[in-house]
Amino acid sequence: MDAISLLKELSEARGLSGFEGPVRDLVRETWNPHVDHLDEGRLGSLIGVKKGGGEEPRPRLMLAAHMDEVGLMVTGIEDGFLRVSRVGGTDRRVLLGLEVTVHGRRDLPGVVATRPPHVLPQGERKKTVPLEKIFVDVGLPEGEVEELVSIGDLIFIDRQMTELANRRVAGKALDDRACVAAISLALERLNKIDHAWDVVAVATVQEETGLKGALASAFGIAPDLAIALDVTFGEQPGADKFGTFPLGEGPAIGLGPNFHPGLVDRLKKVAEDREIPYHIDPIPGRSGTDAWAIQVSREGVPTALVSIPLRYMHQPVETLAVEDVERAGRLLAAFVADSEVGLLDEIAWKMGEGS
Amino acid sequence: MILRELSEAFGVSGNEDDVRSILLEAIQDHVDEVKIDALGNLLTVKRGAGDEPMRVMVAAHMDEIGLMIVDHDDKGMLKVQAVGGIDARLLPGTLLAVGPERTPGVIGVKPIHLTESGEMEKVAKIEDLVIDIGAKGKGEAQEAAPVGTYATFTTRYRELGPTVTGKAFDDRAGCAVLVELLRGECFDFDLHGVFTVQEEVGLRGARVAAYAIDPDCAFALEGTIADDIPKEKDESPTTELGKGPAITVMDRSFIADRRLVRLLTGTADELDIPHQFKQPGLGGTDAGVIHLAREGVPCATVSVPSRYIHSPVAMLNLEDFENTVRLMRSALGRLTRATLA
Numbered sequence: 001m002d003a004i005s006l007l008k009e010l011s012e013a014r015g016l017s018g019f020e021g022p023v024r025d026l027v028r029e030t031w032n033p034h035v036d037h038l039d040e041g042r043l044g045s046l047i048g049v050k051k052g053g054g055e056e057p058r059p060r061l062m063l064a065a066h067m068d069e070v071g072l073m074v075t076g077i078e079d080g081f082l083r084v085s086r087v088g089g090t091d092r093r094v095l096l097g098l099e100v101t102v103h104g105r106r107d108l109p110g111v112v113a114t115r116p117p118h119v120l121p122q123g124e125r126k127k128t129v130p131l132e133k134i135f136v137d138v139g140l141p142e143g144e145v146e147e148l149v150s151i152g153d154l155i156f157i158d159r160q161m162t163e164l165a166n167r168r169v170a171g172k173a174l175d176d177r178a179c180v181a182a183i184s185l186a187l188e189r190l191n192k193i194d195h196a197w198d199v200v201a202v203a204t205v206q207e208e209t210g211l212k213g214a215l216a217s218a219f220g221i222a223p224d225l226a227i228a229l230d231v232t233f234g235e236q237p238g239a240d241k242f243g244t245f246p247l248g249e250g251p252a253i254g255l256g257p258n259f260h261p262g263l264v265d266r267l268k269k270v271a272e273d274r275e276i277p278y279h280i281d282p283i284p285g286r287s288g289t290d291a292w293a294i295q296v297s298r299e300g301v302p303t304a305l306v307s308i309p310l311r312y313m314h315q316p317v318e319t320l321a322v323e324d325v326e327r328a329g330r331l332l333a334a335f336v337a338d339s340e341v342g343l344l345d346e347i348a349w350k351m352g353e354g355s
Numbered sequence: 356m357i358l359r360e361l362s363e364a365f366g367v368s369g370n371e372d373d374v375r376s377i378l379l380e381a382i383q384d385h386v387d388e389v390k391i392d393a394l395g396n397l398l399t400v401k402r403g404a405g406d407e408p409m410r411v412m413v414a415a416h417m418d419e420i421g422l423m424i425v426d427h428d429d430k431g432m433l434k435v436q437a438v439g440g441i442d443a444r445l446l447p448g449t450l451l452a453v454g455p456e457r458t459p460g461v462i463g464v465k466p467i468h469l470t471e472s473g474e475m476e477k478v479a480k481i482e483d484l485v486i487d488i489g490a491k492g493k494g495e496a497q498e499a500a501p502v503g504t505y506a507t508f509t510t511r512y513r514e515l516g517p518t519v520t521g522k523a524f525d526d527r528a529g530c531a532v533l534v535e536l537l538r539g540e541c542f543d544f545d546l547h548g549v550f551t552v553q554e555e556v557g558l559r560g561a562r563v564a565a566y567a568i569d570p571d572c573a574f575a576l577e578g579t580i581a582d583d584i585p586k587e588k589d590e591s592p593t594t595e596l597g598k599g600p601a602i603t604v605m606d607r608s609f610i611a612d613r614r615l616v617r618l619l620t621g622t623a624d625e626l627d628i629p630h631q632f633k634q635p636g637l638g639g640t641d642a643g644v645i646h647l648a649r650e651g652v653p654c655a656t657v658s659v660p661s662r663y664i665h666s667p668v669a670m671l672n673l674e675d676f677e678n679t680v681r682l683m684r685s686a687l688g689r690l691t692r693a694t695l696a
Contacts, residue, residue: 078585091467093475094448097667099513099520109515111668117442118637118665119582119593126478129444135585137662139518139670141597162450162459164489165499170450170461237432237485238465248491288468311487312463315448319461319487 001188003181003322003329006030007169010177011161014101016154017068017088017209020044027067027180027203034187035201041220045213046203050187054196054341061339062200062223062301063186063332064214064290065179065230066207069172070314072112072136072155074102080142081135082110084155088208093128094315099158102138104149109158110138159316167322168247174318176207178308178325179229185329186336193337204290214290218297224344225263225302227335228291229328232281232307234320243281245309248321250277251328254305258287258295262347263304270335276327281307302347306331357381358531358676359512362521365452367421367438367505368556371395374417378530378550385538386548392567396560397550405543407691412547412570412652413536413683414561414641415529415577416554419522420665421507422486424453424500431490433460433500437481439555444478445666451486454504460486508667518596518672525664526554528671528679529576532659535680542687554641558608561641565648572615572653572695574683575642578671579603579633579658593637594660596672599629600679603656605636608643612653618694619655622686628678633658653695657683 009030015023024046028038035048046067052058070088072095077083082102086092095112102108113136114129136155138145161171183201190199200221204213207230218226232252233244245252253267271278286292287305295303306328311319340346357377366374375397383389388400397417403409420439427433433453437443447464462484467475486506490496500506512521530550537548547568551560565573583595594601602619603611623630633656646654659679662670 081585089467091448091464093464093467096442096445097663098448099510099668109513109520111520111663111670113584113663113666115582115584115586116580116663116665117440117444118580125442125444127476128478137584137670139515139520139672141517144516159450162461164459164461164487165495166489166491168489170459170487170489233466233469235430236463236465236487237428237430238483239469240430243469312448312461313466313468315463315466317448317450317461317463317487319463319489 001185003185003326004163004169006181006184007178007325008161010181011171011173014156015067015069016071016156017206019154020068020205023067030184031187031201034191041217043213043216044205045217047217048201050190050199052195052197058198059224059344060198060200060221061336062202062218062221062226063183064202064204064226064228064294065183066176066213066290067180067203068205068208070208071157074149074151074153074155076151077146077149080145081137082149083135089314091314092131092134095134096129098316100136101156101158102136102149103154103156106148108138108148110136113137157316168319169322170317170319172316172318174310174320175231175313178231178320182229182325182328182332185326186332189333190336193333195336196341197336197339199336207290211290211293215293218294218301222298223301226294227304227306228289228294230289230305230307231310231313233313234309234311236311245279247309248323250279251324251331252279252281252307252309254281254283254287256283257285258283258291259304260302263302266347267304267335270338271331274330274334276331357534358527361527361530362512362523365507366417366419367507368418368553370505371417371552381534382537392563394560394563395552396564398564399537399548401537401541401546401548403544404541407543409544409692410547410568410570411544411690412549412565412568412573412645413533414549414551414573414575414645415533416526416551416641417530418552418555419507420555421505424502424504424506427493427496429493431492431496432485432487433496434485435481440665442665443481446484447479449667450509451506452509453486453488453500453506458488458499460488460506462486510668517674518670520668520670522667522669524661524669524671525578528578528659528661528676532576532679532683536683539684551641558641558644562644565645565652569649570652573645575640575645575656577640577656577658578661578664580638580664581660581662591634593634594631596660596662597675598631599675600682601631601633601658601660603633606638608639609646609654611655614695615653615655618690619657619682619686622689623682626685628682630682
């Protein structure tokens with residue numbers, strides 16, 4: 001699979017939190033050749049199982065990345081214009097001038113708009129526009145809009161992924177489709193690699209609205225180990241200090257209470273053995289990723305987080321380095337290849353070894 | 356529809372070459388004279404069939420608002436300044452084309468997760484925004500987009516039904532109306548169709564074109580503000596979509612010549628062409644300088660109402676567009692020296 005075309009397809013697919021249908025179909029098609037079977041979780045997460053070569057009962061590794069994206073929903077119709085509310089953490093500062101599709105009785109192209117600056121008092125031009133003053137205009141007569149659109153209809157952002165210099169790409173929903181791509185690349189690699197463990201790849205739903213898909217599917221899968229994949233803050237203007245990472249210098253591995261230290265050490269070792277560059281991302285508490293939900297599923301799951309640095313998060317110009325996605329894919333595949341049947345014992349907390 | 360091609364063309368003030376080439380190609384077989392002047396205005400003459408000894412100037416501007424690269428930082432980001440009246444509120448999240456190669460670039464802001472709530476209210480100043488083209492350092496950025504390079508939006512023309520969306524309808528809509536006029540039958544008088552440069556940075560092109568042509572009267576064609584959208588208190592919209600061409604009585608740049616306004620409204624009434632008056636006092640057009648050329652030129656402005664001008668994506672109604680062409684063609688058909696008597 002060519003990473004850039006894969007990213008493009010995934011980025012441009014539609015799939016708001018809670019309504020992931022179209023992107024789920026795309027992921028199903030992408031994973032189908034590389035897994036033994038595919039399932040859909042009760043909340044809609046897509047679950048692909050790739051069997052290992054070890055003796056049954058084999059240990060199970062869960063790889064999770066969320067496929068939902070942020071967007072808008074119709075909350076009212078006024079003079080033929082649509083009032084909207086946010087689905088997930090949509091950034092209202094980037095909404096104006098966006099081209100969108102309203103998923104009404106048929107798909108209606110439209111634009112996100114507000115009153116033009118020419119007619120505003122000077123003070124108001126200097127403030128970002130609150131959501132109450134933002135609406136979607138589908139350019140149709142009032143009567144037709146009332147017929148075709150109803151409250152609760154979804155609004156998807158239309159944005160094609162664009163290739164920038166140095167194999168960097170910019171587009172919408174790369175949070176977290178870039179990680180779905182990384183898992184896809186790992187599954188493809190594993191076709192040619194013997195591995196003992198079962199690998200359960202999950203494209204989760206409703207992460208942006210509260211880690212719902214990860215919570216439900218981790219319960220259903222009951223994995224022995226889990227690695228969640230998400231994006232992290234790329235170094236960018238205005239955010240270039242602590243907690244951000246340069247693009248193109250490898251994925252980050254999370255460190256902190258959300259992550260099992262033995263599993264983290266193993267991930268670091270695999271990366272070092274394969275000469276895959278990585279950063280350490282210290283997260284003192286809540287990680288805000290699927291890892292947070294998976295870790296406390298059932299009796300608890302040793303969990304780790306691999307993340308891809310990304311600029312302009314939750315904006316339709318999310319930017320990342322393709323090589324970081326490829327490296328995350330290689331790291332996952334190598335981790336699976338190196339996971340011996342006894343890995344769990346290897347990393348387990350040792351009695352009487354506390355410091 | 357030439358509006359599509361014109362809207363998608365790249366033509367920030369001072370860099371109108373692409374738009375001019377499209378227009379030249381579109382009209383050269385339909386006019387008697389074509390000239391490009393010192394500033395880059397495209398001047399055309401369509402000779403009259405009758406003996407009305409009159410020069411009528413009809414102007415539409417080719418340029419659009421955009422950005423200019425003014426510096427580069429160590430991380431390879433492009434620093435920019437506005438060319439014309441760009442709305443800083445809607446730059447974050449846009450995809451831009453940079454320079455003649457149309458190198459793709461994006462403008463992002465600090466992620467919402469890292470932004471404190473007070474900070475969310477503030478519009479980032481254009482000086483504080485940068486374009487990210489993926490360059491890894493200063494040298495690479497300088498090479499890809501040297502200082503002085505122009506950048507603009509990349510919005511594609513899209514049909515929504517009776518309306519269409521696209522960038523730069525201000526004033527490619529006016530240019531498209533003028534193309535239709537030049538492609539049609541000739542009038543009794545000499546029609547001087549002018550596609551001007553640098554309107555957005557101070558009506559620069561129209562000023563010298565009006566001097567050179569020395570017209571008896573003039574019309575500016577615009578894509579103007581339509582704000583027929585919901586608001587908290589009752590404020591009459593500047594213009595409304597679907598209600599026909601907007602005739603200017605007075606704006607910030609000039610007071611329209613009453614005789615020409617009467618010609619326009621009389622023609623519209625007689626032929627049942629829907630039309631509206633633009634709310635007085637807002638905006639300005641090339642007419643602002645044309646009416647001051649030499650000893651003065653009677654002027655009027657007719658506009659295609661456009662929502663969201665100066666943004667990456669404007670919207671106009673195609674019926675308004677057709678009616679603007681009809682109104683202009685019919686009014687010009689009736690225009691004689693006697694109109695101005």
